[in-house]
Amino acid sequence: MKSLRTRITEVLTPAPNYKLLRFAGDEPIPARPGEFVMVRGEWGVHPVLPRAFSLVECGEFGSILVKPIGEGTTLLADMQVGDVLTVFGPLGKGYDLDNAGRRPILVAGGVGVAPLLYLAREFHAAGTRCVFIYGGRTEDDLPLADEIAEIADLVVTTENGARGEKGRVTAPLARLLDEDSNTIVYSCGPDGMLHAVSDVSQAVGIPCQLALEAPMACGMGTCKGCAVMGTDGTYKYVCYDGPVFEAAEIFEAAS
Amino acid sequence: MSARLQAPLGALTLDNPYINASGTYGYAVEYAGFVDVARLGGVSVKGISLEPRPGNMPPRTAETAAGMLNSIGLANIGIEAFVRDTMPRLRELGVTVIANTFATSVEDFVELAKRFDGVEGIAALELNISCPNVHAGGMHFGVSGEAAGEVTSAVRAVTSLPLMVKLSPEAGDICEVARAVEAAGADVITMINTIRGMVIDVDRRRPMLGQKMGGMSGPALKPLAVRMLYEVYQQVSIPIIGMGGIGSLRDSLEFFMAGASAVQVGTANYAEPGISLRLADELDAWLAERDLVLTDIIGVAQDPA
Numbered sequence: 128m129k130s131l132r133t134r135i136t137e138v139l140t141p142a143p144n145y146k147l148l149r150f151a152g153d154e155p156i157p158a159r160p161g162e163f164v165m166v167r168g169e170w171g172v173h174p175v176l177p178r179a180f181s182l183v184e185c186g187e188f189g190s191i192l193v194k195p196i197g198e199g200t201t202l203l204a205d206m207q208v209g210d211v212l213t214v215f216g217p218l219g220k221g222y223d224l225d226n227a228g229r230r231p232i233l234v235a236g237g238v239g240v241a242p243l244l245y246l247a248r249e250f251h252a253a254g255t256r257c258v259f260i261y262g263g264r265t266e267d268d269l270p271l272a273d274e275i276a277e278i279a280d281l282v283v284t285t286e287n288g289a290r291g292e293k294g295r296v297t298a299p300l301a302r303l304l305d306e307d308s309n310t311i312v313y314s315c316g317p318d319g320m321l322h323a324v325s326d327v328s329q330a331v332g333i334p335c336q337l338a339l340e341a342p343m344a345c346g347m348g349t350c351k352g353c354a355v356m357g358t359d360g361t362y363k364y365v366c367y368d369g370p371v372f373e374a375a376e377i378f379e380a381a382s
Numbered sequence: 383m384s385a386r387l388q389a390p391l392g393a394l395t396l397d398n399p400y401i402n403a404s405g406t407y408g409y410a411v412e413y414a415g416f417v418d419v420a421r422l423g424g425v426s427v428k429g430i431s432l433e434p435r436p437g438n439m440p441p442r443t444a445e446t447a448a449g450m451l452n453s454i455g456l457a458n459i460g461i462e463a464f465v466r467d468t469m470p471r472l473r474e475l476g477v478t479v480i481a482n483t484f485a486t487s488v489e490d491f492v493e494l495a496k497r498f499d500g501v502e503g504i505a506a507l508e509l510n511i512s513c514p515n516v517h518a519g520g521m522h523f524g525v526s527g528e529a530a531g532e533v534t535s536a537v538r539a540v541t542s543l544p545l546m547v548k549l550s551p552e553a554g555d556i557c558e559v560a561r562a563v564e565a566a567g568a569d570v571i572t573m574i575n576t577i578r579g580m581v582i583d584v585d586r587r588r589p590m591l592g593q594k595m596g597g598m599s600g601p602a603l604k605p606l607a608v609r610m611l612y613e614v615y616q617q618v619s620i621p622i623i624g625m626g627g628i629g630s631l632r633d634s635l636e637f638f639m640a641g642a643s644a645v646q647v648g649t650a651n652y653a654e655p656g657i658s659l660r661l662a663d664e665l666d667a668w669l670a671e672r673d674l675v676l677t678d679i680i681g682v683a684q685d686p687a
């Protein structure tokens with residue numbers, strides 16, 4: 128783990144309401160897909176806590192995809208090339224890339240695309256072809272879809288039907304799992320989507336890994352803030368037991 | 383660390399006056415290899431209870447203007463696992479360990495103190511009689527001089543460790559509580575713990591936190607903490623460790639000048655896990671430039687007697 132003072136080297140707008148911030152420090156942060164970093168700009172005492180982000184890219188520079196939903200993410204989305212970004216990580220437990228010969232099906236909702244694009248690139252580099260199901264509310268909620276299309280079999284869904292299949296990610300997911308049981312599901316997105324992805328996967332007994340979000344302060348397992356109740360009746364901590372969990376650790380199979 | 387940073391706390395002298403506050407640095411082992419934890423003035427570990435505690439219903443944190451609320455609920459591994467599994471590692475790392483303990487009865491505070499006495503590598507015991515996050519317990523000791531004195535003297539009788547007692551800003555008269563713990567044999571006062579606050583999620587029309595209320599910490603707490611320390615300093619003669627919202631050298635100077643012999647840094651660790659070491663270096667430079675030592679500035683903002 129490292130704490131780096133980095134500078135923003137590039138700001139991209141991959142969709143109207145999303146920013147991709149690229150940053151570079153003295154050394155790279157060697158994160159695996161699904162691992163995350165805690166990020167903060169030089170904005171004084173408020174907001175006081177850093178914010179958690181999955182890494183989209185990691186190498187000589189790193190990058191995060193920011194969706195402004197509140198104060199911290201809005202400050203980050205407004206940052207400019209040259210601004211200082213303090214980044215520490217890598218943190219948490221990422222995806223298990225050992226797919227045991229199963230075909231990876233990646234399921235992303237909105238900003239949940241961040242760790243999954245990184246994961247898809249790793250599979251691609253290893254010569255494994257993935258299916259990438261990517262859902263948004265509208266065609267504006269699909270940042271980085273074109274990058275995905277280059278390296279995976281992209282299936283898009285939008286709730287308004289403006290791009291791809293009309294509806295939600297679970298419809299194509301259920302179809303694919305029905306066709307091929309030698310698969311493995313990797314997902315990240317809003318809670319409701321993760322729950323539905325878990326239901327669909329667990330119903331047919333397909334292994335499924337989910338990346339969760341929870342408000343957190345430390346990112347390193349010390350403050351005990353990011354608790355979620357596991358199916359075994361004990362609290363799991365998103366920052367160090369996760370953020371990636373086996374679906375069955377978090378969600379009961381739907382009956 | 384240079385000698386000018388030495389912080390005398392009665393029988394205990396710290397190499398530098400920046401301690402990481404309980405609940406904000408885990409058991410310190412998490413940061414090893416990343417922060418030079420042996421150089422920290424000390425680490426007050428996450429509050430330890432007799433039995434492990436799972437903690438409160440989430441969400442457990444919410445951010446506020448220049449601060450945050452937490453309702454962690456003393457999630458911790460319990461004294462047995464701490465002494466057996468964590469202490470050997472802390473000794474190996476050379477961390478100055480302050481054992482922050484939490485209980486809901488005098489008997490349990492006494493039992494914790496007995497079990498820490500004689501554990502190698504513990505620099506001091508800190509009684510958390512001020513946790514706002516546990517039902518039926520903890521804070522009621524901290525809001526009355528009589529109850530605070532009772533638990534302090536009971537623990538004093540069974541421990542040979544330097545004894546720190548952590549005060550609550552929720553006390554009606556914090557000076558009365560401070561005098562009571564001094565009279566009962568405390569060696570050091572640490573202050574302040576968090577004060578209860580609430581955030582309402584207006585979309586859900588419910589309190590944001592699972593426990594509804596949570597302890598407020600961070601920069602927003604600082605003026606309250608400095609004022610209380612300034613007042614308590616005038617009423618006791620034992621050393622005081624100040625805390626509440628410290629995030630810069632100047633913040634900590636306020637506490638020293640109000641009368642703190644050392645300080646604890648809490649919430650600021652989340653944004654910068656190595657902040658205490660940076661502040662120690664900055665204080666060293668600040669003192670050197672003025673040809674001062676730390677003890678020269680303690681309490682200098684107090685009115686002349």
Ligand SMILES: Cc1cc2nc3c(=O)[nH]c(=O)nc-3n(C[C@H](O)[C@H](O)[C@H](O)COP(=O)(O)OP(=O)(O)OC[C@H]3O[C@@H](n4cnc5c(N)ncnc54)[C@H](O)[C@@H]3O)c2cc1C
Nearest residue numbers: 178179180181192193194197198199200241340341342370
């Ligand atoms: C492991 C992990 C990876 C993440 N990766 C990304 C990513 O790649 N891109 C992205 O845009 N977002 C990501 N998030 C979510 C992001 O951290 C939150 O959107 C952000 O913290 C919200 O802060 P805010 O100040 O804008 O919102 P506010 O609502 O003002 O935040 C108030 C408080 O709530 C917390 N909070 C609010 N919503 C969330 C949330 N969904 N998750 C965690 N904490 C929250 C904030 O950290 C803050 O402490 C990730 C979260 C986690 C835990």
Ligand SMILES: Cc1cc2nc3c(=O)[nH]c(=O)nc-3n(C[C@H](O)[C@H](O)[C@H](O)COP(=O)(O)O)c2cc1C
Nearest residue numbers: 403404405429452510574575599600626627648649
């Ligand atoms: C998440 C969190 C957990 C805490 N847990 C404890 C604890 O277990 N025992 C304790 O004595 N104080 C605990 N505190 C209080 C701090 O030690 C400190 O008194 C308070 O946060 C004020 O300092 P700060 O503003 O620098 O954070 C906790 C604070 C936070 C933010």
